[in-house]
Amino acid sequence: MRIIAGQWRGLKLAEVGEGDAAAHLRPTSDRVRESLFNIIGNQGGVSPIVEARVLDLFAGTGALGLEALSRGAKHVTFVDDGVKSRALIRENIDKCRAIGATRLLRRDATDLGQNDGxxxxxxxxxxxxxxxxxxxxxxxALNGGWIAPNALIVWEENSPQLPPAGYFLREHRKFGDTHITFAEPA
Known part of the structure; x- marks a missing residue:
């Protein structure tokens, strides 16, 4: 696993290894990550990643958020409640020397509470x-004020997903058994 593009292009990230079976670690492959960032960046004009505040829910290894930082995001907050995941995210933040542009929250992504920023x-x-x-x-996230009114949602699952109320499906892509749903405010 590596950073695909941007200031840390080619940087090898921490290996998941055998990991923790209970952690459900399933990092987004380099190929899928590259494709999804190409889709985001090829919408004409400046990529929505540049200068963005990024929220990486179920962050796992932190690869998606760190890829966004490498490509010009201003800040990334990683949310994961797994011990193994948080250790990998910390290691990857250190590898990128990105401590000042990141925040790691030990929190259940399904119960975020109120956003304090x-x-x-x-x-x-x-x-x-x-x-x-x-x-x-x-x-x-919506109820807690975590999502900006004009936010882009990038949702990875094993089947197509429907965006939440108030958002519309911008695009859906399939990569093997991985489905990426892109949603924007209606």
Whole structure:
């Protein structure tokens, strides 16, 4: 696993290894990550990643958020409640020397509570597949003021997902058994 593009292009990230079976670690492959960032960046004009505040829910290894930082995001908040995941995210933040531009929250993504800061412009969501946790996390994020009114939602699952109320489906892509849903405010 590596950073695909931007200031840290080619940087090798921490290996998941055998990991923790209970952690449900399933990092987004380099190929899928490259494709999804190409889709985001090829919408004409400046990429919505540039200068964005990014929320990475079910962050796992932090690869999606760190890729966004590498490509010009201003800040990334990682949310994961797994011990193994948080250790990997910390290691990857250190590898990128990105401590000042990141925040790591030990929190259940389906129960975020109230946001104590500015809302986020881009939301990455990569829950364990097939458990409806993505819907719960988005509801929690919307209710807690985590999502900016014009935010882009990028949702990875094993099947196409419907965006939450107030958002419309911008695009859907399939990569093997991975489905990426892109949603924007209606």
């Amino acid at each position: 500015a809302p986020f412009d881009v939301i990455f969501l990569d829950p364990p597949y097939g458990k409806s946790l993505g819907e719960q996390a988005l509801t929690s």
